[in-house]
Amino acid sequence: MSKTLTNRNEDYSQWYNDIVLKSGLADYSAVRGCMVIKPHGYALWENMRDVLDKMFKDTGHQNAYFPLFIPKSFLSKEAAHVEGFAKECAVVTHYRLKNDPNGGGVIVDPDAKLEEELIVRPTSETIIWSTYKNWVQSYRDLPLLINQWANVVRWEMRTRLFLRTAEFLWQEGHTAHATKQEAVEETERMLEVYATFAEEYMAMPIIRGVKTANERFAGAEDTYCIEALMQDGKALQAGTSHFLGQNFAKAFDVKFSDKENKLDYVWATSWGVSTRLVGALVMAHSDDEGLVLPPRLAPLQVVIIPIYNKDEEVRKRIHDKLSGLTKELKAKGIRVKFDDDDNNRPGWKFAEYELKGMPVRVALGARDLENNVAEVARRDTKEKMQISLDGLVGSIEKLLEDIQTNMYQRALKFRDEHISKVDSWDEFVKVLEEKGGFISAHWDGSSETEEKIKQMTKATIRCIPLNNVQEEGKCILTGNPSKERVLFAVAY
């Protein structure tokens, strides 16, 4: 019983840390703010990456790879961009170590100072746009649709496993277009890719929206986002897609000749999701017994556990039956593990696979064999069923789909119950304190008001939902006129 988790209701943060560590997703590392992603966590990320990668390619993008290091001067070319990232950049100043003449191991060789310092990329707009300058001359070179899978570094003061670490893995798409309209369409298209991924694969409902000026990406004209709601009532930005206008094209002088042979700057987008999605997945679905993973992303979808007894003949029959079942499931493309390891007993395995979030567990013992059934347990509801061995593969296939759907519906219900329409300041504060979740309220559109609300309540405007209903109202704080409601929440 060494792996009991902190109760979700007692201490949500501690529960989150416990579950990430004990389910084997990740571990702390020797480096401040950086984590080790363990095989179970990395397998989850690989599945996310593979699905997204296919979606990117299906929408016409190609992968490429740009350097980890960015010359310091590049970063200062776009004013808003510098301001956004300067405070959290790791800087490389030297390129060589040497033995300490005083015997203290190695030291930085003071003679190996770089002429120009290098920044470890916090994001790659600058290095990429300095390159695009050479790639784009004519409208025939456009659109340029590139994505890269990479690691980035942002020197965060306070880190949390997956949600905010100094180094993280992500993908960043960077595209160049001939017209503003095309670029805006691309921005929206990729937001929709993220939304589809969140809903259909992560089983996580999200709200599509646009950020306010305060929350906008440094250097963007418009930042679109998908916002998810975690079980503790806090919001989490799960993906962003930016319309960059001509800001980077101007900063890096990326021009093209159009059909009329007129020179113009290209229009840009960038978009990204990160390993933060793993944290989102954990906080959206998991419970006090451990992870609950959606079948479409779970590293393993089905675990099969034999329950043997002393009888060698029965043991062999159980083993043969389950080996056969494993093969059949694999043939159907189901990710399955037959845990025939004799070192751990069934009870231990049940608990362990629940902790790891395995969607479906099949157990078979002598008793079941006699009745021609298997015990099938689903992780999302913890329901156990006796299912006939005849047609078991079909039952499991269907069950995996049911689980995927049920997880989404359950999260959707929770999310919808946690969007509160509020029309007075007192109510706003009360709902924030007592219920959490999204608050749909009127706002006068000014950054000052948004900032005040943030200081008073910690709540920020998560987004202005796309296709938002236009409705006359009064700002929740100032009483000034407003044309639409926006979504507030305390966020991760």
Added chain:
RNA sequence: CGGGAUAUAGCUCAGCUUGGUAGAGCACCUGCUUUGGGAGCAGGGUGUCGUAGGUUCAAAUCCUACUAUCCCGACCA
């Protein structure tokens, strides 16, 4: 970067007040018995007591500095 806490076996922690040669549980290893919700018995190994100084005959224990981690703030995907 400010406030708080912590640092001892792989993990969780006791020991520190009152200085005297390092402890428990879990995990691990061996064997046997077991196997339907984190097995039982027997035996066994495990330490630079976070790092560096200082006080002392003697430091896990007292003092100083440093480092790291966690929690709470400011900042952020």
